[in-house]
Amino acid sequence: MICNKIPVQDEQQLTHYHQTITDSLKRLQTDVIDVMMIHWPVKDESLLRANLEALRQEQQRGTIRAVGVSNFATATLEIAREIGLIVVANEFAYNLVSRAMEETVLPYCRKQQIGVLAYMPLMQGLLTGKFASLDDLPPNRRRTIHFDSRYQPLARHGGSGAEKELTALLRTMADIKTNSGIEPAVQAIAWLTAQPGVTSVIAGCRTLDQLQANADAAETELPEALLNKLNQASRPILSQLSGQLDLWQLNDKSRIW
Numbered sequence: 001m002i003c004n005k006i007p008v009q010d011e012q013q014l015t016h017y018h019q020t021i022t023d024s025l026k027r028l029q030t031d032v033i034d035v036m037m038i039h040w041p042v043k044d045e046s047l048l049r050a051n052l053e054a055l056r057q058e059q060q061r062g063t064i065r066a067v068g069v070s071n072f073a074t075a076t077l078e079i080a081r082e083i084g085l086i087v088v089a090n091e092f093a094y095n096l097v098s099r100a101m102e103e104t105v106l107p108y109c110r111k112q113q114i115g116v117l118a119y120m121p122l123m124q125g126l127l128t129g130k131f132a133s134l135d136d137l138p139p140n141r142r143r144t145i146h147f148d149s150r151y152q153p154l155a156r157h158g159g160s161g162a163e164k165e166l167t168a169l170l171r172t173m174a175d176i177k178t179n180s181g182i183e184p185a186v187q188a189i190a191w192l193t194a195q196p197g198v199t200s201v202i203a204g205c206r207t208l209d210q211l212q213a214n215a216d217a218a219e220t221e222l223p224e225a226l227l228n229k230l231n232q233a234s235r236p237i238l239s240q241l242s243g244q245l246d247l248w249q250l251n252d253k254s255r256i257w
């Protein structure tokens with residue numbers, strides 16, 4: 001199956017949308033893309049509607065089989081529903097330290113039967129247990145709202161982070177590994193696949209070993225007691241981050257709506 005993403009196109013780009021899609025088909029050496037997703041919504045509602053309409057037209061022309069979105073919360077998903085467009089998938093940041101979608105987005109997707117593709121399941125390696133402390137993470141992996149922006153030159157969110165809570169979760173995951181032998185990366189991915197509504201997990205892999213380990217993790221079922229422990233240990237992070245959906249921007253700068 002081929003899934004692809006397209007950024008929101010501006011008015012001028014919309015005039016040659018079909019060409020953009022056919023260029024993509026050529027590059028992928030295929031006649032049809034199974035799921036074409038809008039990468040991020042924009043605040044301009046009429047432009048967003050026009051882009052959703054453009055995708056619908058491509059679907060009618062047969063260049064794409066189904067329409068998907070990424071980083072859409074309930075208001076933007078509702079726009080698609082209002083215009084009668086069936087959205088089959090929403091690719092969204094979801095992992096043990098980024099659980100904000102559980103409040104409204106995940107229940108909405110379950111109700112509307114929209115598949116959820118959880119991205120960044122390992123929080124860019126943080127949840128694998130290979131970093132002894134948060135300070136060992138490369139600076140470009142400390143840009144998200146989890147880290148106090150005062151001390152992160154690459155962060156642009158301005159928030160105070162949740163580092164104490166992150167450290168506590170990592171300690172719990174290390175304890176689980178000591179007691180059960182289950183690697184933190186396996187705990188993180190298997191916890192995600194156990195969440196109702198999650199239909200797929202998109203893990204980045206730099207090596208074949210990581211690919212194999214992550215594929216195995218997706219087949220792993222964690223005992224209920226471990227799932228509960230991870231739920232409990234990760235909840236303080238969710239509270240500290242006050243349900244923010246955009247991992248890189250806060251409050252009125254959030255791009256997700």
Ligand SMILES: NC(=O)c1ccc[n+]([C@@H]2O[C@H](COP(=O)([O-])OP(=O)(O)OC[C@H]3O[C@@H](n4cnc5c(N)ncnc54)[C@H](OP(=O)(O)O)[C@@H]3O)[C@@H](O)[C@H]2O)c1
Pocket residue numbers: 039070071091092119120121122123124125126128130185202203204205206209210211213214
């Ligand atoms: N739709 C969107 O807006 C959006 C945004 C971001 C990402 N995504 C998608 O989500 C995918 C995954 O995100 P991501 O790669 O940023 O984060 P991730 O999947 O949470 O982390 C992947 C990184 O963790 C390390 N890793 C992976 N498996 C490991 C293992 N078994 N043991 C130890 N380390 C392991 C690797 O980096 P090192 O080996 O270098 O440590 C790898 O690059 C991306 O490829 C992208 O397709 C989508």
